[in-house]
Amino acid sequence: MNNTFNLKRFMYLEIYDFVKSKNQMLLIVGSIVIVYVLAILSNSLESFRVFPKLINLVPVLALVIIIVSPCTLVSKLDKYTGTFQYTLPVSNFERLLSLGLKYVLIIPLLCLSTVFLLKLISPFFVPDSQVLLYKTTLSIDSYLNLLIFGFQAIFLLGYFYFRKLAIIKVPIALFLFFMLLQFVSVISVRYTMNTQISYSVFDLLQPLKYYNQWIDGSNSIVSVCNAIIKSVFPFGLWIVIYFKLKETEI
């Protein structure tokens, strides 16, 4: 058991990780605040009204940071940086737990609390009518969509697989994958079910309420499938990450 998980060792790992990544945390908060300040400035200056919705970018930026951070904030996986990372006396499970804690908990909490604090002070600077999207994007319901963790895991896996330029390669791979899925789904729906429904896999990424109008009583099947995908997809990917951590060579 000691070789799998040791609380004291894990605490040391977390403290070391915090010391290493505190500048990253400051950078995350700083970038969100800078976009917010720019949004407020553009809103207050009449001549810069060309960007009236800039404030809506603040929560979007937070969301993007949450999703792509596993790919951008980790140190490069090569012989120059990876050696100390992988010879540090901690188990693969502790490494996974540390990654999970940082990217699934700490960074999302940091981003959301920053956005939340900025939202609290917003009425002093911005008229209420202009922050509509800002409010809706920040709703907890949309954040708790587990697919976000799944996409985080995809970006983390991309970091392990691609190693270089993963931030560019992962979105391209995702796009190609969804295009392929869309193509296969259209073909299979049209020719095997002999119907003209133009089904889109991108609908899976939408909240369940969008399926309410699904035809022919297949609503329940889609809902169940959607729920399964939402839960199995992120957790499954995090399990894959564990094995990838275990098998990664420098």
Added chain:
Amino acid sequence: MINITNISFNYKSNLPIFNNVSFSLKNGIYGLLGENGVGKTTLLHIISGLRFPKNGNCRVLNYESAYRKPAMLSQLYFLPEEFQTPSMSVETYAKYNAVFYPNFSKEQFSFYLNEFQVDREKNMMEMSFGQRKKAMIAFALGLNTPIVLLDEPTNGLDIPSKAQFRRILSSLFTEDKCVIISTHQVRDLENLIDPIIILDQNQVLINNTVEEITQKLYFSYTPSKPHEALYTEQILQGYSSVQINENQKESILNIEALFNAAISNKAKMRELFNA
């Protein structure tokens, strides 16, 4: 301490680095020598669990190295030839890393830093490569792990630092330690490394102590070129040569000449050392 059994390894399937290689390493300051691309760094990576053999196994202190168990990693430190360190001072780096290693001695670490004249408060990212290397060598030696793997440790060190490195390493060596130094700069470590491992294409050519080597090979400096020498090199004073020690004469090992003799007489060396 390290047992390598029938390991095979390759980066490309048609270019094997190791082919069914077996040997074991006990205590000592091992010098790991070999031509470029022969697999010195790869061997260190396999021992430290950074690379996995395709076949066979590598056991370090009875742990399978590929599993990277914390119990094994806390007894081993690998300092690569080139590395990147986090943006923090030497002192901070040591403070947060040393907690994973049970035998770390802060006094020893401070002593080595003073010896190398490294500023412990300075951010490692602002240091020169040589300074950073000295800091990491001080840390590696201060950890007091039974197994220390050093890949080209004298690369980037200035002349006084090389002498300090030799002095420190020889002073801290104990019977329960296995230090493996991979190097091309054999003159930097002459009189320090014993035993010596010479790697050849896919195989280990020599894995013997200095005593065993000088029992079988005779190293001489002569004014004229000796006959039947395995290797001869013209130097200012005459000739430096390596011969088979048929008369059991005593001589002082010349690592560079040994390496050249081994590379140019592989079959003979295998026959002599049964490697």
